[in-house]
Amino acid sequence: MSYTEHTGSYYAASANPSPERPPLQGSHETDVCVIGAGYTGISTALFLLEHGFRVTVLEAAKVGFGASGRNGGQIVNSYSRDIDVIERTLGNDQARMLGDMAFEGGRIIRDRVKRYGIKCDLKDGGVFAAFNQKQMDHLQAQKQLWERYGHTELQMLDTAGIQNVVNTDLYVGGMLDMSGGHIHPLNLVLGEAAAVESLGGIIHEQSRVIRVDQGARAVVNTEQGQVTAKFVVVAGNAYLGDLIPQLAAKSMPCGTQVVATEPLSPEMAHALLPQDYCVEDCSYLLDYYRLSGDRRLIFGGGVVYGARDPADVVSLVRPNLVKTFPQLKDVKIDYAWTGNFLLTVSRLPQVGRIGNNIYYSQGCSGHGVTFTHVAGKILAEALRGQAERFDAFAALPHYPFPGGRLLRVPFTAMGAWYYQMRDKLGI
Known part of the structure; x- marks a missing residue:
């Protein structure tokens, strides 16, 4: 099995100590299996654990390997296309709900940093x-x-x-x-991952997902193991590859x-x-x-x-x-x-569900530090049966790229x- 380290960034060189997390091996069961240990996946896992779910996170490389550990580290509000675009295309009611969430991500980050004592140069x-x-x-x-x-x-x-x-x-x-x-973006996600584990969540690194078998209980497969779960959250974003073809087609x-x-x-x-x-x-x-x-x-x-x-x-x-x-x-x-x-073509994030129990969020289009934390909250709400805010994003139209x-x-x-x-x- 190949082993993938962080890229040679300043963030990796100055990262806080973090434990080695063993690859998934064998068969396991959980309530929610999260694919991807970046902001979206870790944020979702943390919100779910705070409400009593059992959560397993599978990461192909290291926690924060992708954009979450490489970005500019800036907390920027709203979306890549601002609320006025949503007003013009979708109307005031949906714009009001999405607009109310446009400034929530920074508050979530600050709450996480304070609550879990995360050292990330905020x-x-x-x-x-x-x-x-x-x-x-x-x-x-x-x-x-x-x-x-x-x-x-x-x-x-x-x-x-x-x-x-x-x-x-x-x-x-x-x-x-x-x-x-x-913030120091990698230290933020490493601190959030430690918070996930402090609440009983399980994170497996070097565990690339090769197949997701849909069904009443989905089965998430890696090269060395599998996780059976009531729900799956797909949070790979730009590093997901072609694991879920219908997501790759529109981003x-x-x-x-x-x-x-x-x-x-x-x-x-x-x-x-x-x-x-x-x-x-x-x-x-x-x-x-x-x-x-x-x-x-x-x-x-x-x-x-x-x-x-x-x-x-x-x-x-x-x-x-x-x-x-x-x-x-x-x-x-x-x-x-x-x-x-x-x-994404619309420059707005794509949030939705595949079948009955596979949820996803992707395509922040450059505003990922804040929106991924909002996404984690609304995905967790949806899995708890409170889907109004999730549905507001899921209703956004998304289109394939020209050509x-x-x-x-x-x-x-x-x-x-x-x-x-x-x-x-x-x-």
């Missing part, structure tokens, strides 16, 4: 940075939209205001969301690149980001960055459609890093890595190029 405050007046107008409209849904921890920043929190001349303004923030893995600099001096770190907020810009293919707990600048951006690993991550990311912070032109890059997220699986990468890249040109031209 810091408050996230900034959306605008390059031009068009983006400022969008942020003003976004602020009004979010405030209609009760989210009021927002402040518009003019040019002087943005320069007080980000030491660069690139931006004309922005918006501060104090309910946003940032596409995409890669994003991240680097971590050498540790900066306290003076330099404070000069770059005086308030220690995280930042993302307002471009279609956006850049995002923040300081780690040991004062490294973690800077990410770009999208590789189809999730191919670039030959040289640093060459892709460094130009924008230096453009943002010219004072770091000679900074050493200590770590560089790629992580995959799952994109099917063969042409989805070039067609999507063409669309991204169009919006990238609009960003550059400011139109």
Whole structure:
């Protein structure tokens, strides 16, 4: 059996101690079998265990191996397509329910960190940075939209205001969301996994699922064992592969690149980001960055459609890093890595059920840190018989990518190029 370690990221190098979890062997029974030990799977397991379910989690590699342990570490509210899109396409009633959940993920994360004593460098405050007046107008409209849904921890920043929190001349303004923030993402999911085990949950690593046999009691098969369960939760996202073909048909893995600099001096770190907020810009293919707990600048951006690993991550990311912070032109890059997220045509997450007892959530389209924690809660609610919030997401329409699986990468890249040109031209 092959053994898969974490990717060579800064997060893996600075991860909190975590036990080795043995692969599944033999036949077992449980109430719920969760496929995938990232945020979605671990969040679901934790909510279920808190309500008395027996839960077994199967992970193909290591806890947090996928996007949950590789992302930019930013707590960003709402969805990749905002609530106004839902209002226009689905009406006010469904928008109200989905809108009420759009700001819940950050609260769940903070509750988990506090309740289970998770050490993950949690810091408050996230900034959306605008390059031009068009983006400022969008942020003003976004602020009004979010405030209609009760989210009021927002402040518009003019040019002087943005320069007080980000030491660069690139931006004309922005918006501060104090309910946003940032974390060490791998340590968050490792802490949540420890909480799962503290409540009696079982996690098996190096246990890739090769087949799910549907039935009144589903059977989840790995190379060395099987789990029979009343319910199955599929939470593999961009790392699920073709295990469930009907899920793969309406989504596409995409890669994003991240680097971590050498540790900066306290003076330099404070000069770059005086308030220690995280930042993302307002471009279609956006850049995002923040300081780690040991004062490294973690800077990410770009999208590789189809999730191919670039030959040289640093060459892709460094130009924008230096453009943002010219004072770091000679900074050493200590770590560089790629992580995959799952994109949907609608840019809204896909939540649903296959048959009577196989549930899934996938396709956060770049907003996974927060939505995966909401997904865990609504999946657990559905398995407890409280399906109203689950049904609100399950009713969202989802479509295959234009051109099917063969042409989805070039067609999507063409669309991204169009919006990238609009960003550059400011139109």
